[in-house]
Amino acid sequence: MASSHNAASSLIQAIDHIPQGVAVFDAGMHLVASNQRYNSLLALPEDLARAGTPLFDIAIFLGDRGDFGPGDPAGLAIERIKRITGAPNSVTQRVGDSGQSLEFYSSRLPDGGLVISVADVTARVHAEQELERVNQTLEGRVAERTAALTRVNAELETARAKADAANHDKTRFLAAASHDLLQPLNAARLYTSTLIERAKSTGLADLANSIEASLTAVEDIMSALLDISRIDSGALRPNPAPVTARELLRKIEVEFGPMARERNISLRIVPTAATVLADRTLVGRIVQNLVSNAIKYTMPGGKVLVGLRRRGARLRLDVIDTGIGFNRDQHRLLFAEFSRLERGARMAQGLGLGLSIVQRLVAALGLSLEVDSQERRGSRFSLYLPITRPSRTAEETGPVAPETSFTTLDLKVLCVDNERAILEAMDGLLSHWGCDVRGALSLKQIDRERLLEGWYPDLVLMDYHLDQTSGLDAIEWLRHNLGAHLPAALVTADRSAAVRALAEDRGIPVITKPVKPAALRALISGMASQSGRTVKRAG
Structure with missing residues (x-):
């Protein structure tokens, strides 16, 4: 019990150093702990800042004081509690007891509890209002504009830091939301797969395949957007470890074999026993994007080769195709977001995000990518990976059954x-x-x-x-x-x-x-x- 009390005391002392006000409530909406900044921003009396105080009592106090505006204090308090607990996350603003602008961020905890943070954003609000006023009266006031811009720049730097934090929050939200988004898509894909197999040699076969292609496109777009969001926000944390080259390539035949055969394209995976130091998931994502592109932009009857060659202390992972290729002037366009070469856009659907994701992942992993191509003759994308000694885990990893x-x-x-x-x-x-x-x-x-x-x-x-x-x-x-x-x-x-x-x-x-x-x-x-x-x- 003493250690638990000490831990709680240490936690309260720690959050007292946070510049924002923070309060944590349990699943029964009783106060677990709050820091001094939270109590002072809300101007709470000491008896309402004690552990165990119901959230409703705090809300009633604020309603009686007029913090929620005119009206019945109890009704306003209930409405306020519904607003901050009714959704997984909420962001609201209101005027505080001293006339300051307060911004509240509430988030439900996995156990049903609630955490609320509050910040005094008066300076930011005033800066936004001032910027709007300056913009409205900008002509003829060059001197005043210069002074205002100096102040605004300082505020914008603060806002930028908050925007970065918001971007991280967005990434966390997307990671959580992706599960709910992918669940119905998964059911649809399974139903469609059953339909495709049962519709073979019937008039419904083309319709079933069209539905499958549309669902695949949706999945590709969602995966691409989630990948870009995670990369740009820094949420991806590379975890390099010894992994056999066979392990990196083990899913390529299973995942892309049917696609290649459907398009009458020869997909050849060259086996190797070498071991590299790599993040299996992220490097696997790079290879998947490269192979997918190679198959998409290779004409029926063409070839795609995936294999590794030793180059000094590194292995060069090659994805080679006999596809449409591109010239040197088009090289820079390849890696631009939402940019697609005209001939490629006619061959396959997409948003042009695959190679943009590849470039971001290569940079995040500190690797290098080499591109060589000839228009109408094909392309070679080469990823360089450091060689390392095989680990027991890597050696024991067996191939996936084709x-x-x-x-x-x-x-x-x-x-x-x-x-x-x-x-x-x-x-x-x-x-x-x-x-x-x-x-x-x-x-x-x-x-x-x-x-x-x-x-x-x-x-x-x-x-x-x-x-x-x-x-x-x-x-x-x-x-x-x-x-x-x-x-x-x-x-x-x-x-x-x-x-x-x-x-x-x-x-x-x-x-x-x-x-x-x-x-x-x-x-x-x-x-x-x-x-x-x-x-x-x-x-």
Whole structure:
């Protein structure tokens, strides 16, 4: 108890040094702690600044004092509380008791609590008002304009720092929002994949493929915008580690093989046993963008080659195509945002963000990229990676099973996801592949409905963000009850490096949403082979 009290005291002393006012409330909306700046900006009496004070009591006090304007204080207090607790985040401004402009930022905590920060932005508001007045009367007042601009510049520097902070907040928001955005897209992709397989050789095949192409375009745009936001805000933190070149290239055939075959393009991946020092996720993203572009801008019957060559103390990862190419004068346009060469724009849809992301990632990782191209003859994009000694982890990493021609998996698959639409879509796709599928929204449903009585799954496909626990903990629970060697994979819209690292620490493979059917089928086949299960092939 003493250590907890000391920790709380240390926390309060620490937040007293923050220039903004800060208050934290628990899930019952009772004050946990607040700093002196918060109490002074709101001019709270001492009895309302004590731990345990209800948020409603503070709001009633402010309403009685007139801080919320004219009207019934209780009604105004209730409305104010609804406003700051009704959404995950909110930003509001109002006039304080002393006439100062106060800006409030509220954010709900994962446990249901609330944190509120308040800042005195009077100087900024006055600067904005002054700037507006100066702009309205600018003519004929050069001397006054010079003085005003000097003051404004100082304010703008402060505003710039706040804008940078807001940009980081935006990135955090996008990272959280991306999960909710990708969930319905994932369900749509799964439904469409089932439709495509069932519509083969029918009049609906072209329509199903068109829907799939549109969903792919949406996914590409969302991924590109999220990547640019994370890079520009500095949210990406490279984590280089020894990784085999095979590991970097392991998903290229699975992910882009079907696309290349559909376009009648030869995609060749040259294997190598070398080990490089690289951030597997970020370098993988670079290679994915380069290979995607190579296939998009290569005519049917052309070739795309991906491989590595030793160049001194580095490996040169080449993506070579026989595509449309470009001349030297067009080189600078390649990496500009929303810029596409005229001939390329006619060949493939897109926003022109792929190479812009590549350039940003290369810079963030401190690597170098070399480009060589001849118009109408093809291009070579080369990424240089430092060579290192192989680690045990890198050596033990096996290749992903390539896409196979089987149509019947004959496996019992347990799917757990907190989105019912995704469970239904996954059931449709896996059942079409010959699987016996059972789905659940949570571990409680599995236990309540006794889904595993007399039915032992061959493998588990688990969402990460469940309502009561994480997918990784849910997998541990299943293994504890069904057997430690139960094959399981994480299927998640969370693309953060932290989640991937947690999964890798437990030896659990990860596949990101929206799920690509070819990648999912290859993963399931590989897991079944490793567990000793056989896959029935059609014919």
